[in-house]
Amino acid sequence: MATRVQQKKKRGSGGLIVWVLLPLIALVAFNSVLLLLIGMAPTLVALFIDKRPEKYAAYCVGGFNLCGAIPYLLKLILGGxxxxxxxxxxxxxxxxxxxxGAAGIGWAVFHYTPEIALRVAGLKERQQIAGMKKRQEQLVEEWGDEIVPLREDI
Structure with missing residues (x-):
C-alpha cells in the first residue's frame, strides 16, 4: 500500500511535466494561447467565482465557452x-x-438546469402517486373496503 508521501510524489511528477510543457506550448503557439486566454475569460471568471470545490460552474461555462472559441482557434491555425x-x-x-455568447449560454444552463430537474422530478413523483392511487382503487374493488383502514384524522 502506498503511503501519502509516495502518492504526493507521484502527483508531483505530473505537475512538473505540466510546468515544463506549458511554457513551451506558450512559446511555440503564442497566438493560440493568447486567443484562448482572451476568448476563455468567462471560464476563468467562473472558476474564481464558484466557491464549491467541484467547480461545476467552471465546467459548464467552460464547455460552452470552448465550443464558441474552437472555430476561431481553427481559423487562426488554418489562417497562417x-x-x-x-x-x-x-x-x-x-x-x-x-x-x-456561448459562455452566456453556459451560465444559463448552469443556472436553470437544477430548477428544470426539480420540476421534472416533481412531475414524475405526481405521476407515480396517481398510479399508486389507481392501483389502490383496483385493490379495493378486488378485495373490498376492509383492506383500507379508516382514518378519521385526515
Whole structure:
C-alpha cells in the first residue's frame, strides 16, 4: 500500500511535466494561447467565482465557452497562425459575440438546469402517486373496503 508521501510524489511528477510543457506550448503557439486566454475569460471568471470545490460552474461555462472559441482557434491555425490572423479575429465583433455568447449560454444552463430537474422530478413523483392511487382503487374493488383502514384524522 502506498503511503501519502509516495502518492504526493507521484502527483508531483505530473505537475512538473505540466510546468515544463506549458511554457513551451506558450512559446511555440503564442497566438493560440493568447486567443484562448482572451476568448476563455468567462471560464476563468467562473472558476474564481464558484466557491464549491467541484467547480461545476467552471465546467459548464467552460464547455460552452470552448465550443464558441474552437472555430476561431481553427481559423487562426488554418489562417497562417500569425499575428495578423489573430488581430483579424480579435477585431471581429462577431467572434466576441460567439465566444462570449456561448459562455452566456453556459451560465444559463448552469443556472436553470437544477430548477428544470426539480420540476421534472416533481412531475414524475405526481405521476407515480396517481398510479399508486389507481392501483389502490383496483385493490379495493378486488378485495373490498376492509383492506383500507379508516382514518378519521385526515
Amino acid at each position: 497562425h500569425n499575428f495578423q490572423a489573430l488581430a483579424a479575429i480579435l477585431t471581429n465583433p462577431v467572434a466576441w459575440l460567439v465566444m462570449y
